Amino acid sequence: MAKLPLEGIRVLDITVIWAGPYATMLLGDWGAEVIRVESCQHFPLYTRGVMVNPPWEVIKDRVGYGGNKKEGHNPETAHNTFLIFNGHARNKLSMTADLRKPEGLEIFKRLIRVSDVFVESNAPRVKEHLGITWEDLKEVNPRLIMLSLPGFGSTGPYKYYRALGAHQEGFGGHTYMRGYPDEDPTTTTTVYHTDEAAGICGAFAVLMALYKRLKTGEGQYIDMAQVEASIPHLAQGVMDYTMNGRVTERMGNRDYHGAIQGCYRCKDVKGKWVPGAGGEPPQEIVDTWVNITITDQDWPKFCHALGNPEWTRDRRFADHLSRLKHHDELDRNIGAWTRGRDNYEVMHILQGHGVPAGPVMDEKDAYADPHLRVRGFFEELSHADCGTHLYPGLAFRLSNAPNQLRLPPVRMGEHNEYVYKKVLGVSDEQYDALLRQGHIGTSYGPQGV
Amino acid sequence: MEQQVLSDVKVLDFTRHIAGPYCTKLLADYGADVVKVEMPGQGDPARKMGPFLKDEPHPEKSGLFLHCNTNKRSITCNLKSEWGLKVMKELVREADIVVENFRPGVMGRLGLEYETLQTVNPNLIMVSISNFGQTGPYRDFKASDLIIYGMGGSMNTCGLPDREPTKKALTAVLFSTGNLAAVAVMISLYAARTQGVGQHVDFSLFEAQMGSIDRRMSDLLAYAYNNEITPKEDPREMYAFPFGIQPCADGHWELSGIGGLWPGVGVMMDMPELINDPRFNNILAQMQPGHREEFYALFIPWSFEHTKAELVKKGQESGILCGPLFSMEEVLSDPHFHERGFWAQIDHPVAGRLTYPGRPIKAEKMPWIIRRPAPLLGQHNEEIYSGKLGYTREDLVRLGEAGII
Numbered sequence: 001m002a003k004l005p006l007e008g009i010r011v012l013d014i015t016v017i018w019a020g021p022y023a024t025m026l027l028g029d030w031g032a033e034v035i036r037v038e039s040c041q042h043f044p045l046y047t048r049g050v051m052v053n054p055p056w057e058v059i060k061d062r063v064g065y066g067g068n069k070k071e072g073h074n075p076e077t078a079h080n081t082f083l084i085f086n087g088h089a090r091n092k093l094s095m096t097a098d099l100r101k102p103e104g105l106e107i108f109k110r111l112i113r114v115s116d117v118f119v120e121s122n123a124p125r126v127k128e129h130l131g132i133t134w135e136d137l138k139e140v141n142p143r144l145i146m147l148s149l150p151g152f153g154s155t156g157p158y159k160y161y162r163a164l165g166a167h168q169e170g171f172g173g174h175t176y177m178r179g180y181p182d183e184d185p186t187t188t189t190t191v192y193h194t195d196e197a198a199g200i201c202g203a204f205a206v207l208m209a210l211y212k213r214l215k216t217g218e219g220q221y222i223d224m225a226q227v228e229a230s231i232p233h234l235a236q237g238v239m240d241y242t243m244n245g246r247v248t249e250r251m252g253n254r255d256y257h258g259a260i261q262g263c264y265r266c267k268d269v270k271g272k273w274v275p276g277a278g279g280e281p282p283q284e285i286v287d288t289w290v291n292i293t294i295t296d297q298d299w300p301k302f303c304h305a306l307g308n309p310e311w312t313r314d315r316r317f318a319d320h321l322s323r324l325k326h327h328d329e330l331d332r333n334i335g336a337w338t339r340g341r342d343n344y345e346v347m348h349i350l351q352g353h354g355v356p357a358g359p360v361m362d363e364k365d366a367y368a369d370p371h372l373r374v375r376g377f378f379e380e381l382s383h384a385d386c387g388t389h390l391y392p393g394l395a396f397r398l399s400n401a402p403n404q405l406r407l408p409p410v411r412m413g414e415h416n417e418y419v420y421k422k423v424l425g426v427s428d429e430q431y432d433a434l435l436r437q438g439h440i441g442t443s444y445g446p447q448g449v
Numbered sequence: 450m451e452q453q454v455l456s457d458v459k460v461l462d463f464t465r466h467i468a469g470p471y472c473t474k475l476l477a478d479y480g481a482d483v484v485k486v487e488m489p490g491q492g493d494p495a496r497k498m499g500p501f502l503k504d505e506p507h508p509e510k511s512g513l514f515l516h517c518n519t520n521k522r523s524i525t526c527n528l529k530s531e532w533g534l535k536v537m538k539e540l541v542r543e544a545d546i547v548v549e550n551f552r553p554g555v556m557g558r559l560g561l562e563y564e565t566l567q568t569v570n571p572n573l574i575m576v577s578i579s580n581f582g583q584t585g586p587y588r589d590f591k592a593s594d595l596i597i598y599g600m601g602g603s604m605n606t607c608g609l610p611d612r613e614p615t616k617k618a619l620t621a622v623l624f625s626t627g628n629l630a631a632v633a634v635m636i637s638l639y640a641a642r643t644q645g646v647g648q649h650v651d652f653s654l655f656e657a658q659m660g661s662i663d664r665r666m667s668d669l670l671a672y673a674y675n676n677e678i679t680p681k682e683d684p685r686e687m688y689a690f691p692f693g694i695q696p697c698a699d700g701h702w703e704l705s706g707i708g709g710l711w712p713g714v715g716v717m718m719d720m721p722e723l724i725n726d727p728r729f730n731n732i733l734a735q736m737q738p739g740h741r742e743e744f745y746a747l748f749i750p751w752s753f754e755h756t757k758a759e760l761v762k763k764g765q766e767s768g769i770l771c772g773p774l775f776s777m778e779e780v781l782s783d784p785h786f787h788e789r790g791f792w793a794q795i796d797h798p799v800a801g802r803l804t805y806p807g808r809p810i811k812a813e814k815m816p817w818i819i820r821r822p823a824p825l826l827g828q829h830n831e832e833i834y835s836g837k838l839g840y841t842r843e844d845l846v847r848l849g850e851a852g853i854i
């Protein structure tokens with residue numbers, strides 16, 4: 001049973017930032033050979049960095065997730081140390097070619113001929129300009145499954161709209177319904193649910209197409225608008241409008257389905273430092289939080305867990321409707337109980353009594369979490385430019401397909417020799433010629449040349 | 450009936466609530482024969498969850514249930530009864546996939562654990578969805594959408610620095626993790642068909658969220674590589690401009706016109722003099738004290754003169770990355786999704802004709818078809834217990850009286 005489910009499937013990958021790369025990560029994690037086709041002449045913003053060869057001055061001030069590995073920073077290898085990229089790029093290969101040149105396009109089509117899947121998540125004009133649309137490629141390989149993951153789809157009035165994940169969230173109705181009800185919407189933090197949904201749904205689509213191909217032997221084209229993958233996740237909002245003409249507004253952390261719910265402050269904890277931005281010094285964050293959800297049935301267990309304090313017998317909290325009506329006061333009382341406590345301690349006390357609760361975990365908490373350690377969730381990978389670290393691992397387990405993270409986040413052009421010579425059978429002379437012509441490399445050269 | 454990609458796949462579905470049913474809905478919508486097993490009397494707890502048609506709580510009028518259970522057939526069965534156990538094993542014999550999201554250990558107590566079901570169907574794929582997985586210290590913990598996101602997702606980085614962090618809207622996290630479970634199903638199905646091997650899938654909502662790609666993955670690497678915890682930041686204090694959510698005539702929109710996009714800002718605002726304005730046209734100038742305020746003193750009044758639709762159109766034409774903050778009303782009336790045929794009109798015998806979110810994937814060779822709406826509770830008892838398994842009407846009466854179906 002050593003074979004992984006998708007072993008033998010070759011995926012070509014021209015994806016950017018998060019959504020497309022997530023889809024191909026899922027395929028690579030489960031055994032597909034995912035080959036990123038990258039270009040030394042074209043730097044896709046936010047994919048392998050915020051700029052080519054970023055100097056230390058730019059890197060040192062980037063906070064958290066948007067940056068690079070800081071220690072040992074070398075501008076010339078920064079494209080291999082970008083956090084956003086290294087988060088998805090495990091279990092993938094990388095080769096380079098300039099698809100704008102005839103020989104580069106020819107190489108790509110030869111790769112298409114020996115591949116099963118092509119995933120691209122670029123603005124629609126990109127594949128049109130490069131000549132790698134489904135119309136261009138379907139004759140090259142009738143068994144090819146091609147997945148396009150543009151923001152809005154390959155048809156429709158917004159086809160050529162350009163947007164980041166944040167803007168896509170707005171089109172789909174998510175941003176409007178998020179955030180504090182008592183603050184201005186300009187305070188709402190960006191999340192990237194659309195990217196997440198699109199990556200997951202994209203992998204689902206490819207897998208269905210592979211399943212179909214087992215029976216028919218045929219490939220196909222899949223057009224998946226990222227925004228459309230996520231609207232079904234907001235079903236309650238859609239249905240309340242279509243059934244009742246009602247617009248769902250911001251609810252903060254309250255439960256849509258009427259449980260008593262909130263995020264409550266726990267005790268301050270010292271020693272957690274967050275980086276400074278734009279030259280500011282690092283600051284210590286001390287606030288910790290716990291999430292609690294209490295249904296009507298669980299209310300007595302909740303009171304019992306707290307030792308049945310006087311306030312729980314207040315008339316305002318006597319029944320479910322009354323508790324909902326006085327949710328703000330209830331929050332103040334719950335918050336007073338949690339405020340002096342460790343958030344993990346609150347989780348254990350409440351869960352011990354059958355009440356759902358869990359800490360808001362920061363990254364330090366995540367890596368130290370006892371449950372994740374027992375489950376072996378984090379795995380060690382060694383990377384030539386970043387060193388050896390623990391990485392978030394597999395999202396689920398299959399009993400007859402033992403699995404682990406195999407390859408570290410791929411460095412640019414790391415597998416040029418393998419792909420050109422072994423997969424395509426290019427001779428040493430041809431390889432050297434392509435190298436001199438600028439196709440083969442391991443970093444970004446002059447752009448657009 | 451038109452053949453769909455998963456028309457040859459049979460699923461026995463024990464899931465309830467949101468994540469599990471969304472996983473099996475995706476399979477059903479693409480053709481799978483999904484038989485949903487519900488508790489007699491109450492059925493899936495989601496039937497009691499809103500929004501309700503005309504605010505009337507009714508087990509056949511829950512918008513959540515109606516959306517999450519399209520294309521499924523419903524049978525009722527008390528799984529604790531001897532008859533129930535026997536019949537479930539008969540149904541497992543022909544099923545490709547069993548999906549369940551009971552608390553870990555429940556299937557075992559019912560006599561339906563993987564090891565037993567494998568004896569009935571050696572190549573079975575069983576997907577066990579749970580909050581924290583089938584093993585580990587949190588195995589028996591309860592959860593909610595908020596709790597899973599707070600533990601597994603990037604909630605710690607969302608919200609204002611001096612207030613509580615904020616969650617995603619509605620129950621988005623239960624839907625996305627359910628969506629991922631469908632990926633796990635397809636990976637297992639592919640292995641079954643190509644290698645002839647079944648699986649027991651251990652799917653934990655917590656790990657699905659923690660291992661997912663939104664900001665969280667990158668936050669985790671910031672800690673692994675740099676020992677940095679990612680903080681909450683006030684989005685209004687972003688130093689480069691124009692950036693972020695901005696007010697306008699009919700609500701809000703969001704844009705990024707920073708860095709190389711700056712020249713488009715002057716075009717978008719019909720203020721070409723801004724393009725080369727030395728106060729604004731490079732990042733060092735933008736960081737000078739007062740310059741941000743001066744820019745927004747021009748930008749905000751301009752923004753207030755236009756609607757979201759006008760602003761986004763103008764912005765897109767000028768190469769600015771932007772989007773509106775649509776309410777669901779606006780999403781539902783937007784021409785783009787209508788032109789693409791995204792919405793689905795579905796008739797239901799009790800709820801009537803309603804508009805639902807439609808196909809997430811557009812693929813000519815993999816049609817998304819609503820063959821039947823969400824089922825009434827136990828609607829297919831006769832079809833399956835009598836039609837398929839040969840029980841008589843009198844049998845079903847006796848079983849109903851005993852509360853077994």
